[in-house]
Amino acid sequence: MESQPSAKALHNRINADISQLLQRFENIMATATVDNPSYTSTAVETYQLDVESTALIRAAEDILALTRTMKETWLFGKLDTLGEDEHDVERREKLENDVQAVQKAIEEGVLAKLSPAQ
Template sequence: MDSTARRDNIQDAVPTAKFLQARITALSTTLIKRLENIFAVALDETAAETTTSASTRDQPPPSLIDTAVQQFQLDVESAAVIRAAEEILVLTRTMKEIWLFGGLDTLERDHEDDKNPRDEAARQKLEEDVRVVEEGFKKFLEKYETTLELDGPETETAGHGG
């Protein structure tokens, strides 16, 4: 009888599919925003120009303060990414529990207004966010691969010449 009462309480406290979808959207948006922030720091154009100009014009490298600020920003954003990922894991665990106990009713009550314009706008915004993050990854990889290609032959030549 105790388990029956527990199941009844779970069904009363089960979030709706709309709530779960809104939570998924919010968490994924947070995760994407934090990744964008990491890319903004990593792909900082002023840092890249300083590094390039330092090697070509004999200017000093970025100061320790600038480097420390960038490191702090990366630490904060990476901690936020981890926290958002943990929240997504908690949400998926909750959804599994709801599904196992039979309280996840997504077919009848929550799909009455599937053609909600706000849902469509949110979907389009999510697709745009995904595209922006993908472009950031590509820029980061292009920059990183270029650096590897430039450094690779020099180290191989230096190794064979010695």
């Protein structure tokens, strides 16, 4: 299994994919606005539009693949995009202490004494 990408690597990939998508769209618009009536130039423009539209579709697919990678990383990986502040650390420690207290109470049978007999 490959390693999870870092937040910086994902951010760089987002920027590259967006740039690629915009560049392909600009190329299509520039080609579409050329007005030349010759058959040769029309054939070249048609081919260029075909190439650019294929590249535009590929750029959109890359963005979709990126969103899937980001979802997988957030769900299954340990991508730390926001970091943990002091409040989060204290909250996590308090939850761990509460869990240990409940576990200890269960082991000692305290909860069985508190619940009504069945």
